[in-house]
Amino acid sequence: MKRVSNRMMQVxxxxxxxxxxxxxxxxxxxxxxxxLYSENLHQRQVIQAARVQASIVADSLSGALAFGDQATVSQxxxxxxxxxxIEALIVLDDKGIPVAHYGETIALLNGRNELRTSDxxxxxxxxxxxGVVLGTVILKQRSEPLELRLARYAGAAxxxxxxxxxxxxxxxxxRALARGNRRLREVMEERExxxxxxxxxxxxxxxxxLTGGIAHDFNNMLAVIIGNLDLFIRxxxxxxxxxxxxxxxxxEAARRAAALTQRLLAFSRRQPLDPKATDIGRSIADxxxxxxxxxxxAISIETLRAPGLWRAxxxxxxxxxxxxxxxxxxxxxxxxxxxxxxxxxxxxxxxSHAEAGDDVTPGDYVxxxxxxxxxxxxxxxxSQVFEPFFTTKPVGLGTGLGxxxxxxxxxxxxxxxxxxxxxxxxxxxxxxxxxxxxxxxxPVADRIVRAEHGRRDKIVLVVDDEAxxxxxxxxxxxxxxxxVLSAENADQALDIFEEGTRIDILLTDVLMxxxxxxxxxxxxxxxxxxxxxxxxxxxxxxxxxHNGKLDAGTRLVKKPFTIEQIGAELERLERTGDS
Amino acid sequence: MPKTLQxxxxxxxxxxxxxxxxxxxxxxxxxxxxxxxxxxxFAPFVTWPDPPGDNLTLCIVGADPFGDVLDRAIAGQxxxxxxxxxxxxxxxxxxxxxxxxxxxxxxxxxxxxxxKALKGAPVLTVSxxxxxxxxxxxxxxxxxxxxxxxxAAASESHLKISSKLLAMAVSVRDVSGGPQ
Numbered sequence: 001m002k003r004v005s006n007r008m009m010q011v012x013x014x015x016x017x018x019x020x021x022x023x024x025x026x027x028x029x030x031x032x033x034x035x036l037y038s039e040n041l042h043q044r045q046v047i048q049a050a051r052v053q054a055s056i057v058a059d060s061l062s063g064a065l066a067f068g069d070q071a072t073v074s075q076x077x078x079x080x081x082x083x084x085x086i087e088a089l090i091v092l093d094d095k096g097i098p099v100a101h102y103g104e105t106i107a108l109l110n111g112r113n114e115l116r117t118s119d120x121x122x123x124x125x126x127x128x129x130x131g132v133v134l135g136t137v138i139l140k141q142r143s144e145p146l147e148l149r150l151a152r153y154a155g156a157a158x159x160x161x162x163x164x165x166x167x168x169x170x171x172x173x174x175r176a177l178a179r180g181n182r183r184l185r186e187v188m189e190e191r192e193x194x195x196x197x198x199x200x201x202x203x204x205x206x207x208x209x210l211t212g213g214i215a216h217d218f219n220n221m222l223a224v225i226i227g228n229l230d231l232f233i234r235x236x237x238x239x240x241x242x243x244x245x246x247x248x249x250x251x252e253a254a255r256r257a258a259a260l261t262q263r264l265l266a267f268s269r270r271q272p273l274d275p276k277a278t279d280i281g282r283s284i285a286d287x288x289x290x291x292x293x294x295x296x297x298a299i300s301i302e303t304l305r306a307p308g309l310w311r312a313x314x315x316x317x318x319x320x321x322x323x324x325x326x327x328x329x330x331x332x333x334x335x336x337x338x339x340x341x342x343x344x345x346x347x348x349x350x351x352s353h354a355e356a357g358d359d360v361t362p363g364d365y366v367x368x369x370x371x372x373x374x375x376x377x378x379x380x381x382x383s384q385v386f387e388p389f390f391t392t393k394p395v396g397l398g399t400g401l402g403x404x405x406x407x408x409x410x411x412x413x414x415x416x417x418x419x420x421x422x423x424x425x426x427x428x429x430x431x432x433x434x435x436x437x438x439x440x441x442x443p444v445a446d447r448i449v450r451a452e453h454g455r456r457d458k459i460v461l462v463v464d465d466e467a468x469x470x471x472x473x474x475x476x477x478x479x480x481x482x483x484v485l486s487a488e489n490a491d492q493a494l495d496i497f498e499e500g501t502r503i504d505i506l507l508t509d510v511l512m513x514x515x516x517x518x519x520x521x522x523x524x525x526x527x528x529x530x531x532x533x534x535x536x537x538x539x540x541x542x543x544x545x546h547n548g549k550l551d552a553g554t555r556l557v558k559k560p561f562t563i564e565q566i567g568a569e570l571e572r573l574e575r576t577g578d579s
Numbered sequence: 580m581p582k583t584l585q586x587x588x589x590x591x592x593x594x595x596x597x598x599x600x601x602x603x604x605x606x607x608x609x610x611x612x613x614x615x616x617x618x619x620x621f622a623p624f625v626t627w628p629d630p631p632g633d634n635l636t637l638c639i640v641g642a643d644p645f646g647d648v649l650d651r652a653i654a655g656q657x658x659x660x661x662x663x664x665x666x667x668x669x670x671x672x673x674x675x676x677x678x679x680x681x682x683x684x685x686x687x688x689x690x691x692x693x694x695k696a697l698k699g700a701p702v703l704t705v706s707x708x709x710x711x712x713x714x715x716x717x718x719x720x721x722x723x724x725x726x727x728x729x730x731a732a733a734s735e736s737h738l739k740i741s742s743k744l745l746a747m748a749v750s751v752r753d754v755s756g757g758p759q
Binding site: 062063064066069128130131 | 613616617619620622623624656657658659660661723724726741743744746747
């Protein structure tokens with residue numbers, strides 16, 4: 001019902017001009033018709049009046065005319081003269097001879113009984129009694145002058161014009177109102193969409209904070225669990241093997257829990273970019289299952305790996321995300337199916353490249369190119385694809401963030417991206433990732449074995465508000481041969497520095513009640529210049545992570561960590577400090 | 580001689596319009612012609628008790644001063660759509676079928692005896708220059724042909740005479756008697 005009336009309103013709205021025009025035309029025609037009718041009526045009245053008048057004259061004259069009473073005839077015609085509407089009068093006797101007359105011109109009608117002229121109406125009436133013709137009266141009745149008639153209609157016309165203009169104004173007023181309403185509706189819808197988008201992003205942000213916070217707390221707890229289990233195995237290597245199996249089972253479960261919290265952190269984007277030497281080829285091989293599922297059956301995938309491929313210094317998980325993003329784009333460009341080629345090769349960009357491309361630092365890179373045989377893109381689109389939220393996909397199918405992530409990640413990693421495309425042929429995206437200069441990615445555990453025994457004469461100050469973490473770390477470091485002091489917050493830790501105690505390494509949590517680990521480190525370095533600082537954190541915050549990358553010289557160990565991992569970090573710290 | 584013809588025409592029109600004021604006495608021919616037209620023109624101003632079903636009959640009783648002037652005058656005229664009939668009689672009676680009777684008088688029947696014969700009958704009697712007068716009696720007045728009306732005699736014969744005709748009369752003898 002409401003829809004029907006809405007539909008009607010739309011129809012009326014759409015054809016408003018036609019409706020108004022039709023209405024006005026009908027009104028004007030009706031008015032003109034009414035005017036003509038009135039004019040016609042007036043004319044008929046004039047004719048009727050003339051006939052009646054002539055008949056009266058004829059009747060009153062008959063006697064006088066019959067018996068030649070000139071005086072009486074003249075008397076009657078003179079009396080008629082007083083009527084201003086009778087312009088002329090002539091009285092003829094039975095032989096057609098004029099007996100009396102007045103008025104300048106009068107048509108004798110030539111046998112006709114009436115004659116209508118523009119200025120009046122002439123009528124001829126016989127003077128007769130009982131069929132005996134005694135004479136004729138010809139009378140001209142003056143019609144109302146045109147000016148008078150027009151003046152009479154002017155009032156009505158004025159009313160009509162006023163009505164019409166009012167109607168027109170009203171009609172166009174509602175038209176403007178309708179237009180305004182439509183515009184308002186559009187603006188409101190636009191605003192609703194924008195608010196919905198904002199709510200969604202706020203929701204994601206809140207969800208991120210929530211999951212980030214949970215992950216942080218979980219990491220602390222997992223740190224305690226994993227650490228204590230580690231300690232147990234270290235201290236009681238000769239325990240009942242059955243018991244050790246229980247413990248290692250628990251360790252495995254705890255590590256899986258830790259992996260889970262990493263995924264939560266990745267979702268909440270609290271994960272700092274952690275570049276390390278990565279075998280790109282192996283990463284892609286690891287991804288192949290996911291990529292094949294992403295592409296579907298219609299698209300074949302081919303991977304080429306150049307021999308002697310360097311390692312790239314990138315954050316592995318971000319790199320994997322980038323490859324998946326590129327694959328999704330390639331798939332969407334090939335709705336009819338096709339072929340995806342992923343190539344890995346070493347690339348040495350020299351000065352000429354640097355001059356040609358923007359922001360290219362000459363050097364060694366690992367090149368990864370993803371090529372599809374899809375629809376391709378025009379140069380106009382190509383220039384926009386890296387912009388955040390730019391998408392060629394239908395609403396709801398693309399976030400417009402895929403290539404933004406790729407671009408952002410590569411640029412943060414110190415590499416660059418090149419893109420080439422041809423409409424109808426396909427698209428190639430090439431990532432140039434900085435070559436890792438690390439010699440090798442030696443498993444951490446190997447070195448711990450060497451460092452396991454012997455005093456180190458190093459004092460480590462452990463600062464963490466979580467007693468469980470603090471206790472475990474203290475025990476672990478003691479096991480690794482360090483002398484350990486502990487504090488539960490920044491103030492306590494600074495007291496220790498102010499007492500003049502010499503500290504070699506400050507191992508501090510980042511997020512603590514009161515001053516943060518970052519602030520503590522700054523103040524502690526003011527007391528003791530050669531202090532080594534190692535942060536431990538459940539997740540990274542701006543306090544130590546800028547633009548998703550660690551500040552230069554800042555070292556970070558992610559909770560939860562095993563004794564081996566913390567040992568390796570401390571060793572690395574000492575080595576860089578010594579060198 | 581168109582000039583002469585035009586002058587003559589102008590003279591006739593002037594005569595008709597002014598009633599021939601210039602002439603003190605109408606010429607005999609003209610007077611007779613006027614009287615002839617009056618004779619039939621009286622009829623429409625009179626109402627008979629039994630309206631004449633056939634042609635209205637104009638009777639000339641005795642001496643006939645009009646001759647064919649009357650016949651010419653009624654040519655083309657009619658009463659209630661029927662032509663007048665002219666009946667010339669030496670003697671009139673109630674059976675003569677006259678509606679209007681001009682009493683010229685003769686040896687056979689004087690005007691007075693004619694009036695007597697028609698007394699009380701619905702016949703409009705017209706006379707002139709006689710001792711005995713009809714209901715309408717022609718007179719000359721300042722060169723004009725006029726008439727007197729005897730309303731009493733008319734009403735005695737059950738004739739009604741229109742006030743229009745009475746207005747033209749020089750005098751009217753009313754029912755109560757005596758000329759007005």
